[in-house]
Amino acid sequence: MDIYGVPLSPPTPASSSSSSSYQQRLPWPGLRNMAASISPLCSSVTLCSRVLQPCCRARLRAYRKCGVERRHFHQTDTSHAATIISGTELARQIHREIQRDVEDYVSQGYKRPHLSVIRVGDDPASRSYVRNKTKAAAALGISSETLVRPGSVSQEELLEMIDTLNRDWRVSGLLVQLPLPGHINERAVCNAIAPEKDVDGFHIVNIGKLCLDQRAMVPATPAAVWEIIKRTGIQTVGRNVLVAGEI
Helix, strand or coil, X not given: CCCCCCCCXXXXXXXXXHHHHHXXXXXXXXXXXXXXHHHHHHHHHHHHHHHHHHHHHHHHHHHHCCCCCCCCCCCCCCCCCCCCCCHHHHHXXXXXXXXXXXXXXXXXXXXXXXXXXXXXXXXXXXXHXXXXXXXXXXXXXXXXXXXXXXXXXCHHXXXXXXXXXXXXXXXXXXXXXXXXXXXXXXXXXXXXCCHHHECCCCCHHHHHHHHCCCCCCCCHHHHHHHHHXXXXXXXXXXXXXXXXXXX
């Protein structure tokens, strides 16, 4: 017996000539005995693999026949077709619904909704936006007014004006047209509007509720997009979205 506890007796002749020649090339008898003891194990492993491979293949074929649906990630779910959605037609439909709701509301004895819009300065884009908003309000049966202040108005004066409109029971909704002059803090102005009258949905309370999926005033653009998705039945799960436009 050597230092590894392997008997030094001659090894049992192997049935394979290749394994026998391999054992004879080993330098000393101890290693030859170890090789002789390992050879049957290698043969057993080879036999097991040959037996198990057909079983594994059979199980794999059975799994494939189960009709398991292949799942595609959204990166591979592509489409080269475009669906044109008429926002104008949807807007007409929504306008008719709002007109009916407003008249039903007034017929029940409630006061007609009133919108107050504050515009600061004489920016052409702001004038156009405010004009379109008051025009839409009139078409829906909602009364409105536009309060114009010069671009030099102070932030304190603007906040006092907002506070007065917040406490005016005749005002149902209030918005300040953005952007504002550089000397006015827009965040302070948006947070000064009462959350329940915040038409734009920019008050920090409404933004927080929206993030927490609670009932709140939703900004007009995302509300319009969501309305289009619902009314057209667009499936949004696993889809890529591309927003095209000017920045």
